[in-house]
Amino acid sequence: MRAPRWEDLDDLLELINSLVEEEADIIINRKLTREEEAEWLTRFLTNIEKGRTIGVVAEVDGKVVGNSEVTRGTGAQSHVGFLGIVVAKEYRNLGIGTRMLETLVEESRRAGLKLLVLDVYASNARARHIYGKLGFREAGTVPKMVFRIEGYVDTIRMYLEL
Numbered sequence: 001m002r003a004p005r006w007e008d009l010d011d012l013l014e015l016i017n018s019l020v021e022e023e024a025d026i027i028i029n030r031k032l033t034r035e036e037e038a039e040w041l042t043r044f045l046t047n048i049e050k051g052r053t054i055g056v057v058a059e060v061d062g063k064v065v066g067n068s069e070v071t072r073g074t075g076a077q078s079h080v081g082f083l084g085i086v087v088a089k090e091y092r093n094l095g096i097g098t099r100m101l102e103t104l105v106e107e108s109r110r111a112g113l114k115l116l117v118l119d120v121y122a123s124n125a126r127a128r129h130i131y132g133k134l135g136f137r138e139a140g141t142v143p144k145m146v147f148r149i150e151g152y153v154d155t156i157r158m159y160l161e162l
Contacts, residue, residue, distance in 0.1 A: 001103050004055045004067070006045065011064035012057075013037040015088055022089055023149065025121040047071070054107045058087065058096045065091040068100040070108050070116065079114040092126075101134055109162050116162065121146065122154040136160045 004012070017031045032040075047053035051072070058066030065088045070081035083104060087097045108116055120127050122141060136158040144152035 001056055001058055001099055003048070004041075004044065004057045004064075006041065008057060008064045009034070009038055009041055012041060012067060015064060015067060015086065018088060019086055024086070024089070025124045025127070026086060027146070029148075044069070051111070054081070054104060054111060056100050056103045056107070058091070058100055060091060060096075066096050066100055068104055070104050070113070072111070072113065079112075081108050081111075081113040081116045083116050083118040097127075098130055098134070101130065105134065105160065105162070114162055116160040118158050119145070119155045120158060122156050128156065128158075131158050134160070 013032065013034055016028060016037065019026050020028055020031050044053065044055060048055045053072065054070040056068045057064045058068075066086060068083070068085035070083050072078060073080040073082065083101075085097060085100055085104075087100075105116065116136070118131065118136070119142075120131065128138075137160070139157040139159050142155050142157065145155035146153045
């Protein structure tokens with residue numbers, strides 16, 4: 001587990017595009033170009049530098065296999081962090097996602113956040129189990145929040161008070 005850096009660009013591009021290819025439970029539904037990923041990584045690293053985002057990548061044998069972030073809310077929600085996490089298919093169920101989440105929770109506390117919030121597809125039982133194991137609670141369901149090839153999917157809002 002470590003902070004992301006510019007040199008991770010190609011690994012991060014490969015990671016996100018592999019998730020799109022497998023039709024993973026993520027919002028992005030088309031492969032990204034290197035230019036698009038570079039623009040995203042520039043914003044991501046800038047937001048980390050400015051204290052708006054906490055970023056953690058998982059590296060195995062010199063390759064980034066997971067990416068996660070907590071983005072601080074603004075204004076009246078500046079005490080809230082919005083969490084997102086992805087792990088490459090071949091590295092799931094090895095504890096990598098759990099370790100990234102534990103690191104994000106620890107860093108969020110250190111940053112003074114009071115609440116973490118995330119949305120997870122209702123069909124993603126494994127992720128919901130991991131979030132629950134770390135103390136996240138379900139706040140409610142938003143029906144038909146996402147449209148995928150197989151149809152509409154509900155999302156579940158989860159939270160953790162820090």
